[in-house]
Amino acid sequence: xxxxxxxxxxxxxxxxxxxxxxxxxxxxxxxxxxxxxxxxxxxxxxxxxxxxxxxxxxxxxxxxxxxxxxxxxxxxxxxxxxxxxxxxxxxxxxxxxxxxxxxxxxxxxxxxxxxxxxxxxxxxxxxxxxxxxxxxxxxxxxxxxxxxxxxxxxxxxxxxxxxxxxxxxxxxxxxxxxxxxxxxxxxxxxxxxxxxxxxxxxxxxxxxxxxxxxxx
Amino acid sequence: xxxxxxxxxxxxxxxxxxxxxxxxxxxxxxxxxxxxxxxxxxxxxxxxxxxxxxxxxxxxxxxxxxxxxxxxxxxxxxxxxxxxxxxxxxxxxxxxxxxxxxxxxxxxxxxxxxxxxxxxxxxxxxxxxxxxxxxxxxxxxxxxxxxxxxxxxxxxxxxxxxxxxxxxxxxxxxxxxxxxxxxxxxxxxxxxxxxxxxxxxxxxxxxxxxxxxxxx
Amino acid sequence: xxxxxxxxxxxxxxxxxxxxxxxxxxxxxxxxxxxxxxxxxxxxxxxxxxxxxxxxxxxxxxxxxxxxxxxxxxxxxxxxxxxxxxxxxxxxxxxxxxxxxxxxxxxxxxxxxxxxxxxxxxxxxxxxxxxxxxxxxxxxxxxxxxxxxxxxxxxxxxxxxxxxxxxxxxxxxxxxxxxxxxxxxxxxxxxxxxxxxxxxxxxxxxxxxxxxxxxx
Amino acid sequence: xxxxxxxxxxxxxxxxxxxxxxxxxxxxxxxxxxxxxxxxxxxxxxxxxxxxxxxxxxxxxxxxxxxxxxxxxxxxxxxxxxxxxxxxxxxxxxxxxxxxxxxxxxxxxxxxxxxxxxxxxxxxxxxxxxxxxxxxxxxxxxxxxxxxxxxxxxxxxxxxxxxxxxxxxxxxxxxxxxxxxxxxxxxxxxxxxxxxxxxxxxxxxxxxxxxxxxxx
Numbered sequence: 001x002x003x004x005x006x007x008x009x010x011x012x013x014x015x016x017x018x019x020x021x022x023x024x025x026x027x028x029x030x031x032x033x034x035x036x037x038x039x040x041x042x043x044x045x046x047x048x049x050x051x052x053x054x055x056x057x058x059x060x061x062x063x064x065x066x067x068x069x070x071x072x073x074x075x076x077x078x079x080x081x082x083x084x085x086x087x088x089x090x091x092x093x094x095x096x097x098x099x100x101x102x103x104x105x106x107x108x109x110x111x112x113x114x115x116x117x118x119x120x121x122x123x124x125x126x127x128x129x130x131x132x133x134x135x136x137x138x139x140x141x142x143x144x145x146x147x148x149x150x151x152x153x154x155x156x157x158x159x160x161x162x163x164x165x166x167x168x169x170x171x172x173x174x175x176x177x178x179x180x181x182x183x184x185x186x187x188x189x190x191x192x193x194x195x196x197x198x199x200x201x202x203x204x205x206x207x208x209x210x211x212x213x214x215x216x
Numbered sequence: 217x218x219x220x221x222x223x224x225x226x227x228x229x230x231x232x233x234x235x236x237x238x239x240x241x242x243x244x245x246x247x248x249x250x251x252x253x254x255x256x257x258x259x260x261x262x263x264x265x266x267x268x269x270x271x272x273x274x275x276x277x278x279x280x281x282x283x284x285x286x287x288x289x290x291x292x293x294x295x296x297x298x299x300x301x302x303x304x305x306x307x308x309x310x311x312x313x314x315x316x317x318x319x320x321x322x323x324x325x326x327x328x329x330x331x332x333x334x335x336x337x338x339x340x341x342x343x344x345x346x347x348x349x350x351x352x353x354x355x356x357x358x359x360x361x362x363x364x365x366x367x368x369x370x371x372x373x374x375x376x377x378x379x380x381x382x383x384x385x386x387x388x389x390x391x392x393x394x395x396x397x398x399x400x401x402x403x404x405x406x407x408x409x410x411x412x413x414x415x416x417x418x419x420x421x422x423x424x425x426x427x428x429x430x431x432x
Numbered sequence: 433x434x435x436x437x438x439x440x441x442x443x444x445x446x447x448x449x450x451x452x453x454x455x456x457x458x459x460x461x462x463x464x465x466x467x468x469x470x471x472x473x474x475x476x477x478x479x480x481x482x483x484x485x486x487x488x489x490x491x492x493x494x495x496x497x498x499x500x501x502x503x504x505x506x507x508x509x510x511x512x513x514x515x516x517x518x519x520x521x522x523x524x525x526x527x528x529x530x531x532x533x534x535x536x537x538x539x540x541x542x543x544x545x546x547x548x549x550x551x552x553x554x555x556x557x558x559x560x561x562x563x564x565x566x567x568x569x570x571x572x573x574x575x576x577x578x579x580x581x582x583x584x585x586x587x588x589x590x591x592x593x594x595x596x597x598x599x600x601x602x603x604x605x606x607x608x609x610x611x612x613x614x615x616x617x618x619x620x621x622x623x624x625x626x627x628x629x630x631x632x633x634x635x636x637x638x639x640x641x642x643x644x645x646x647x648x
Numbered sequence: 649x650x651x652x653x654x655x656x657x658x659x660x661x662x663x664x665x666x667x668x669x670x671x672x673x674x675x676x677x678x679x680x681x682x683x684x685x686x687x688x689x690x691x692x693x694x695x696x697x698x699x700x701x702x703x704x705x706x707x708x709x710x711x712x713x714x715x716x717x718x719x720x721x722x723x724x725x726x727x728x729x730x731x732x733x734x735x736x737x738x739x740x741x742x743x744x745x746x747x748x749x750x751x752x753x754x755x756x757x758x759x760x761x762x763x764x765x766x767x768x769x770x771x772x773x774x775x776x777x778x779x780x781x782x783x784x785x786x787x788x789x790x791x792x793x794x795x796x797x798x799x800x801x802x803x804x805x806x807x808x809x810x811x812x813x814x815x816x817x818x819x820x821x822x823x824x825x826x827x828x829x830x831x832x833x834x835x836x837x838x839x840x841x842x843x844x845x846x847x848x849x850x851x852x853x854x855x856x857x858x859x860x861x862x863x864x
Contacts, residue, residue: 036350036415058407109418112345113425129544130584130613134468141584141612152346152357180357181346191490199468202541208429209545213640215432216647252782252847274839325850328777329857368778368789396789397778424861431864561760562800562829566684573800573828623706631684634757641761645856648863 001054001065004078009045009069017043017051018067020190024104025053029060033108033201039182040084043190044094044101048072052090054081088156092163093186100186102193106201107182114204117211118149119179126203134199135174136192147200149177175200217270217281220294225261225285233259233267234283236406240320241269245276249324249417255398256300259406260310260317264288268306270297304372308379309402316402318409322417323398330420334365335395342419350415351390352408363416365393391416433486433497436510441477441501449475449483450499452622456536457485461492465540465633471614472516475622476526476533480504484522486513520588524595525618532618534625538633539614546636550581551611558635566631567606568624579632581609607632649702649713652726657693657717665691665699666715668838672752673701677708681756681849687830688732691838692742692749696720700738702729736804740811741834748834750841754849755830762852765859766797767827774851782847783822784840795848797825823848 005014021041028034028041039059042052051067053059069077072095074087090103118124126145132138135145148171150162159178167173174196175185185200187193221230237257244250244257255275258268267283269275285293288311290303306319334340342361348354351361364387366378375394383389390412391401401416403409437446453473460466460473471491474484483499485491501509504527506519522535550556558577564570567577580603582594591610599605606628607617617632619625653662669689676682676689687707690700699715701707717725720743722735738751766772774793780786783793798810807826815821822844823833833848835841 035418036347036411038347038350107347109421109425112347112418112422113429116344116422116426117429128548128584128612130610131468131470131539131544134470140586152344154356178346180344195468202467202544205541206544206548208425209541209640210548212429212432213545213549213643216644251850252779252843254779254782323779325853325857328779328850328854329861332776332854332858333861368776370788394778396776424857428861428864560764560800560828562826563684563686563755563760566686572802627684634683634760637757638760638764641757641856642764645761645765645859648860 001068001079001081003069005069006077009049014045014051014069015064017045018064021051021053021067022062022064024190024194025059025062028106033106034059035107038107040086040105042090042103045069049077050090050094052083052087055084086156088160089184092160099188101188102190103184103186104193104197105182105184106197108201110201110205110208111177111183112180114208115149115177115179115181119151123148124207126207129203129206131199131202134195136187146171147175147177149179152179152181217284217295217297219285221285222294225265230261230267230285231280233261234280237267237269237283238278238280240406240410241275241278244322249322250275251323254323256302256321258306258319261285265293266306266310268299268303271300302372304376305400308376315404317404318406319400319402320409320413321398321400322413324417326417326421326424327393327399328396330424331365331393331395331397335367339364340423342423345419345422347415347418350411352403362387363391363393365395368395368397433500433511433513435501437501438509441481446477446483446501447496449477450496453483453485453499454494454496456622456626457491457494460538465538466491467539470539472518472537474522474535477501481509482522482526484515484519487516518588520592521616524592531620533620534622535616535618536625536629537614537616538629540633542633542637542640543609543615544612546640547581547609547611547613551583555580556636556639558639561635561638563631563634566627568619578603579607579609581611584611584613649716649727649729651717653717654725657697662693662699662717663712665693666712669699669701669715670710670712672838672842673707673710676754681754682707683755686755688734688753690738690751693717697725698738698742700731700735703732734804736808737832740808747836749836750838751832751834752841752845753830753832754845756849758849758853758856759825759831760828762856763797763825763827763829767799771796772855774855777851777854779847779850782843784835794819795823795825797827800827800829
């Protein structure tokens with residue numbers, strides 16, 4: 001892949017973003033959260049651009065060349081590589097929240113199963129877990145953390161509209177699940193985004209375990 | 217093991233196939249999908265030959281010498297090594313589909329348990345999972361992916377006949393399970409075959425999890 | 433972080449403690465027991481001081497600089513770093529039992545789920561497991577090992593009082609769980625404390641598995 | 649530990665056995681099957697002696713010095729190290745079957761939980777799994793593989809008598825479980841013994857999974 005950068009973006013800036021994405025992708029792949037070339041990852045580059053994984057590669061074996069530049073309308077910039085079909089879900093976050101710097105979308109077994117199980121209710125409500133405090137803005141296990149579960153579709157504008165509708169209803173949003181699919185979460189830097197993702201995977205797994213055990 | 221090659225097969229070609237099989241075997245063994253010397257792996261070499269693992273070795277510790285040449289009738293070629301008892305299931309794939317280049321048979325706990333659970337129905341029907349799109353030819357989570365489960369037998373011609381019967385009924389086939397045993401899947405190169413296997417293991421595990429949770 | 437030591441504490445002593453904590457933290461992080469920067473670890477330094485992890489770091493990537501000195505009232509000594517909010521639970525152990533040299537608090541999925549499940553009863557009673565013998569003072573699988581489960585709170589003095597009340601009732605205590613949170617355990621050196629933690633994680637996991645299976 | 653060898657045992661022979669035990673122990677520890685210093689391992693040295701792990705060490709960090717010589721009555725030979733309390737269960741195998749060269753006793757979560765679940769029946773009957781063929785002497789998934797489950801006791805002669813009684817009843821025996829404890833298995837060399845152990849762990853885990861799922 002050849003990536004030509006706009007004059008306003010130094011090569012060192014793009015490479016820093018690409019390397020951070022490659023490292024996160026490798027670690028998340030090692031956890032088994034990106035099966036069979038699924039999942040996609042991005043970081044903001046500036047007010048108008050983001051770096052994102054190209055479509056369809058094994059996420060444990062990415063190199064700098066597998067990261068491409070897009071504008072916040074989701075168009076490739078300076079490359080003829082094809083961004084992920086789900087790019088619109090990344091750019092939506094960057095357009096809405098100028099402070100957000102990274103978006104991670106993974107596809108773990110826990111995320112996929114939880115999304116199927118709660119798709120009917122359209123939301124998973126987490127309460128009583130100390131680890132909810134790992135989500136920025138939560139300070140007690142007594143708070144309620146709501147993760148919406150949106151219906152899956154191969155048509156991205158429908159999903160973008162679902163996210164918009166949730167936010168326009170005035171509800172907080174730190175992550176969402178897509179039915180039978182996976183999770184999206186974001187943060188003000190890669191470390192916060194990773195912490196959010198790790199906490200959400202843990203909380204979903206605990207919630208499923210508890211559901212099984214309470215039925216025993 | 218001494219392997220003498222026919223004049224039409226360059227040593228470099230056979231070695232490339234052997235090395236690709238050894239690498240796949242080591243990675244699948246590390247995942248725990250080849251317990252207690254089970255599982256077998258092959259790649260097409262040319263129109264009339266394939267390379268396949270010899271019988272009974274620990275799949276995480278194979279070397280080039282543990283891969284042997286066979287013809288598509290399943291006979292050893294240029295070696296007195298003994299191919300796996302299940303060789304006939306590999307050659308069946310290569311004979312039927314000239315485009316298929318690799319066949320992987322593993323034996324994970326998920327595969328074994330799923331096969332027992334669905335043996336009565338004779339098929340597992342997967343629907344609603346985004347990862348079905350990792351199987352070549354599937355473009356939506358809404359499609360139905362059917363994996364047949366054939367009865368186990370120590371007599372290979374019976375299994376070959378089951379596979380033939382399924383195909384002659386005009387049904388698509390990308391993989392099959394054998395009851396109490398494991399999975400067979402294949403593809404147009406090793407990467408596609410690995411992606412199929414990884415996706416199928418994930419989908420079977422999700423389906424079992426969901427079944428348990430829906431009963432809770 | 434700059435750590436100035438009191439004249440009575442040799443640098444080599446503090447560094448030995450810091451390195452032992454860093455090593456334990458890395459190994460426990462690798463097991464997945466410290467998700468999303470949770471968990472905290474300490475070792476006694478002398479009669480009046482302990483070394484403890486600073487607040488909020490990834491526990492798999494700590495260095496010597498992430499370990500700070502505190503007195504047994506929980507105050508930072510010779511540093512302006514902030515100790516964990518849960519420091520009071522560590523110093524309580526060191527004040528009560530002069531022989532105790534290490535305290536480990538982790539946050540595994542098994543620990544979190546078990547604590548939720550048994551919070552109503554306020555205790556988990558383990559009996560019939562050979563591995564109970566890994567807890568110092570237990571010599572038979574026939575003994576009963578009680579692990580109290582205390583309600584979670586963001587106010588540490590409440591938890592300190594719960595621990596005191598349990599001990600004042602004359603009951604043995606080798607570890608406790610906090611509801612929706614994790615486990616605390618301790619020992620006369622790091623090896624004993626690690627053995628306690630590993631045995632308790634194993635016993636809780638077995639107990640949950642058995643509960644699920646007996647309901648089948 | 650100082651180990652003096654009888655004149656009839658070459659140092660190289662003892663060291664070969666010690667190294668093989670250390671390697672197996674490290675690999676089984678990495679799998680999590682030897683929690684909290686549990687488990688013990690041995691190999692036959694000659695007609696009258698075996699090498700066995702000393703009591704109470706972390707099984708992932710053994711060295712040659714943690715392996716000691718015993719006679720087949722279970723007495724330490726040429727060392728004042730203390731063999732495991734369960735030594736009598738190892739020597740029983742070597743006395744009964746001259747062909748047996750290795751005995752492995754592990755303590756995985758699956759083994760512990762399965763033993764509790766089937767302790768009432770006193771036996772686990774496995775049938776229909778292809779991997780039963782990994783146990784020497786089994787050639788079909790249709791055969792029945794019986795694993796007895798003996799009551800746990802801290803008094804070894806009781807267990808020795810249980811094993812003798814099973815064998816005197818004329819039943820085949822390739823492994824046994826002890827209630828709430830773990831598994832013993834053996835073989836004609838370390839590779840066969842490892843294959844038996846790996847297959848039994850897999851089969852027990854599959855059987856528990858299937859039990860849970862059939863109840864769903």
